[in-house]
Amino acid sequence: MAKVVTEHDYARGVAVLREQIDARVAAYLSSCVGCGLCAEACLFYTETGDARYTPIYKVEPMRRLWQREQTLAGRIGKALGFGRDLTADDFAAWQEMTYNSCTLCGRCSMVCPVGNDIAYMIRKQREAFAAAGYTPDGLQTAATRALEIGSPMGVTWKALAAQIGHAEKATGLKIPVDVQGADYLALFSSMEIMNFPEYIAALARIFAAAGVSWTVSSQAFEATNSGIQIGSSEIARELVGRVVDAAEGLGVKYVISPECGHAYTAIRWDGPNLIGRPYAFEVVHILELLDQLRRDGRLQTEGFDERKLTFHDPCQIVRRGGVEQPPRDLLAMVAPNFEEMPDHGKMNWCCGGGGGLSANEEAYDLRTTVFKVKKRQLEAVGVETMITACANCRIVMEEALEHYAMPVVIEGVTELIAAHLKPQPPAPTGD
Amino acid sequence: MFLEFVEGPLWYASVAIFAVGVVIRLYEILARGVKPDLAPPRAGGTAGALRTLVSRSWTAKGFSSGALFHLVAGYMFHLGLFVLLLFAAPHVVFIEARILGFGWTPAPHWVFIVAADLAFAGLILLWLRRVMHPVLRRISTFDDHAAAWLTFSVMFTGCMALLLSHDSLRALHMLSVCLLLIYFPFSRLMHAFTFVLSRGYTGAAMGRKGVQA
Secondary structure (H helix, E strand, C coil), X not given: CCCCXXXXXXXXXXXXXXXXXXXXXXXXXXXXXXXXXXXXXXXXXXXXXXXXXXXXXXXXXXXXXXXXXXXXXHHHHHHCCCCCCCCHHHHHHHHHHHHHCCCCCCCHHHCCXXXXXHHHHHHHHHHHHHHHXXXXXXXXXXXXXXXXCCCXXXXXXXXXXXXXXXXXXXXXXXXXXXXXXXXXXECECHHHHHHCCHHHHHHHHHHHHHCCCEEECCCCCECCCHHHXXXXXXXXXXXHHHHHHHHHHHXXXXXXXXXXXXXXXHHHHXXXXXXXXXXXXXXXXXXXXXXXXXXXXXXXXXXXXXXXXXXCCCCCCCCCCCCCHHHHHHHHHXXXXXXXXXXXXXXXXXXXXXXXXXXXXXXXXXXXXXXXXXXXXXXXXXXXXXXXXXXXXXXXXXXXXXXXXXXXXXXXXXXXXHCCEXXXXXXXXXX | CHHHHXXXXXXXXXHHHHHHHHHHHHHHHHCCCCCCCCCXXXXXXXXXXXXXXXXXXXXXXXXXXXXXXXXXXXXXXHHHHHHHHHHCHHHHHHHHHHHXXXXXXXXXXXXXHHHHHHHHHHHHHHHHHHHHCHHHHHHCCHHHHXXXXXXXXXXXXXXXXXXXXXXXXXXXXXXXXXXXXXXXXXXXXXXXXXXXXXXXXXXXXXXXXXXXX
16 A cells, blocks of 8 residues: 655655656746746735745745756756755755645646646645655645545545435435446545535435436545645555546446546546556546536526525636536526626636645645635625535635635535426436 | 957857757757656647647736736847847848848838837846846846846847947957857756747646646
C-alpha cells in the first residue's frame, strides 16, 4: 500500500522535483517574463496583498532547480560557484506557498500572457513536497485515513449504508448496491455522505424517474482523492485504482463523479494517466449525466423555484474540468430568476477551500480571509440563495458565510432538480 | 577599426551564438518530453493549442485593470520595437546588405520616430513597474533587469547613431546589439520563441478538456 511520508527528507524532495520538470514545465519556466499578472488573478494575493502568494512565486523552488541544473547559464554559474542549491530551509519555507495558499484553482493559468499553466506546476511541485514529507498535518491525516479506511474523513461502508437506509426510507425507493452489469456506478464524496446526504436521495429519485440503471459499490464508494490534494501520484493511483477495480469488476459502462471538484479531476482527467491505461468504462460528471437526461427528454421537471439565485462555479468542474454549460441548462429548467454573478463561468473566483485547504487547519484563517472576494460577488448579484455542484465548496462557503454573518443559503444542483421532478411512472431501464 | 570589428567578426560570432543558443535552448525543453494524455478528450488538443496561441495576446475578458497597464505598455514596447527593427531605414539597408540580400520599402521617418517613442515609453513604464510594484519586486531576477537595460542600451545607442551619424556611435550601437544577441539565449528573452510552446501546451491540455483557455 502507498504510504504518506511524514519524515522530512529534502534531498528526496529535490530528486522528485527534478523528475517533475517535463517539457511543459521547462517551456513555462523559459517563457515567464515576471510580469506578475498571475497575482492579479489569485484570490490569495488580491485579498491579502501578500506578494508571497503570487502564483509563479509559489513555484520558486522548481524555478531555481530548473535554472541551476537545466539551463546553460545555470550550469555555467554552478560550475563557477555562483548561486546555491535548494536546502531543507527552502522546503520548510515554501510549504505554506505550496499548500496553504493555493487551491489549484487554475485562475492564474487562464491569464498568463505567455500561457503558463501555473496550477500544473504547483501540482507538480506538490509531488516533491509530498515525497519529502513537507506537507500539512491535516492533509497527512486525511491521506492516511483514505488509504487505511477508504475515506479521508474516516467514512466507512457502514456509515454510507446507514445514509442509504435513510434515503430509501425518505424516498420509498431501493438503492441498488453491488449490482453486476448496471449501466452506471455512482461514487460519493465523504463530504456529501456526512454533510449533504440529501444528494443520495436526490440521485435515487432522479434515476428512478429517468429509468437509469445504476448501482453503488460497497468496495469503492469514495470519490475524493486525497492523493491529488497532497500531491502524491502514488497515493492518488492507489485510490483511483480501487474505483477502477470496482467499476471494471461490476462491468459498468459509466462511473458517475459526484458533486465534488477534485474528485472529477482525479477520476476523469488524471486517473487513466495515473494507472497508465484507459479505463474499460467512461466517466461522466453527475451534471453531464443530468444534462444528457434532460436533452433526451428523460428528465422532466414541474414547477419553478421563484427565488433569485446564482451559481458558484466549482473550479475543478468548470475551469479545470470543462463542465460549464450543463449546470446552467439544468438550472434554466427550474430557476426563472437565475442571475449570474460577476466573473461567472470559467473565470469565477475560487471558494478558497479546494486543493486540500479544507482539510488543512493551518490554512483556516487564510481561506476565511480570501472568501471576501466571493462575498463581494454575492453582494454584487444580491441573492440569498447560491447553487453549486461541489460539496467541498459548499461546506467551506457555509463556514465563511457564517463567519461574515451573510444570510445566504447554499444548495446543490442535483437536489434542486430532484425537488422539481415531475411525478411519472418509472421508465423501462436500460440506455 | 572598432567599427570593422563589431560589424565583422563580433557580428558573425554573436549571430552564431544566438542561433546555436536558441536551438540548444529549444532542444533542452523539447527533449524533456511530455507523457501522452490517456484520458479521453472532450475536444481536440490542436485546435485548443492554436486558439490559446492567439487568445493570450490580449487579457482575459473582465480581468483586472492592472492587466490593462501591461497590455498597453507591453504592446507599445513590442510593436514599437517591431516597427523599428524591420522598417527603420538604416535597418532595412543593413538587412539587405548583411542578412537577407533583399530589402523592402522602409517606413517614413515620422513613423520611425513615433515607433521609437512608443518603444522607449513602453520599456521605461514596464521597468518602472518592475521596480515599484511589490509583486514584481519579489519575483524579478537579475535576468529581468539585465534584459531590460541591454534592450534599452540598444535602442538608446541606436537613436544616438541615427541622430549624429558618427562611426563611433554606430559602432557603439552595433556593439550593444551584439551583446544582446549573445545574452539572448541565456536569458528570459527566450520567451520570444518559447511562448509558442507554453501557450501551445496549455491550450492543448485545456482544449482536450473542452475549455477555451
